[in-house]
């Protein structure tokens with residue numbers, strides 16, 4: 406199973422859930438796709454076994470072959486290549502490295518050169534969780550190709566947990582696409598509800614079944630619960646607003662390691678999801 410963990414907004418406890426869930430399962434792999442700010446490794450403290458550069462292929466135009474026909478610019482969905490009367494300009498910060506311009510060029514004037522956008526690190530925690538995470542270079546805007554490359558490490562022989570970036574934009578869609586199920590982490594506040602509604606709509610379009618974990622249960626109001634009931638979205642688990650859990654978090658301690666009863670709850674939740682699927 407591939408299970409992604411998402412939330413419409415940051416700070417709801419998405420990574421806490423991803424890490425604690427991974428630690429509650431056996432034969433598991435955690436892919437941290439929050440490549441702008443990965444932090445699952447802070448809690449899992451893995452021994453890093455492999456670091457490799459993540460590249461995208463940038464077009465490079467041979468002016469001796471180019472006749473400035475403009476076909477490459479017309480084909481590019483991202484306006485990343487512009488053809489002037491005697492010059493072709495490529496904007497690396499817009500280019501997704503899809504290779505379409507090279508394919509459509511009738512004069513074979515485009516070659517491709519790798520450009521590093523970040524790194525991918527792979528390691529294993531003491532609890533035998535395999536962790537793969539991407540780290541986007543500072544100032545780099547191309548998160549989605551790096552997310553795609555992190556996901557290429559998914560091991561079909563394991564339960565794969567994907568920690569998605571916050572929000573509802575392209576990087577989230579890249580992270581959750583292809584998941585069998587998406588766990589949405591929210592908090593019972595008006596902000597939590599607003600952002601939950603956005604991500605639920607995204608998942609409807611992607612046709613990915615979902616359920617909700619309510620973090621900091623006990624604060625706020627009942628509107629999140631009412632919304633889930635109206636939409637027929639199951640509430641999978643409630644994590645109470647508990648000072649002790651917050652303290653463990655601030656110390657970088659996954660709470661399932663300190664309160665093992667939570668391991669049973671997380672593992673039971675995955676069994677239920679598996680049964681439902």
Ligand code: SF4
Pocket residue numbers: 466470471472473474475476477478488493509510511512513514515
């Ligand atoms: S499609 Fe090829 S020949 Fe035409 S402008 Fe682009 S690079 Fe030049």
Ligand code: SF4
Pocket residue numbers: 462463464480481482483484485486495499500501502503504505506507
């Ligand atoms: S590789 Fe793709 S995104 Fe980049 S310039 Fe060519 S068509 Fe545009």
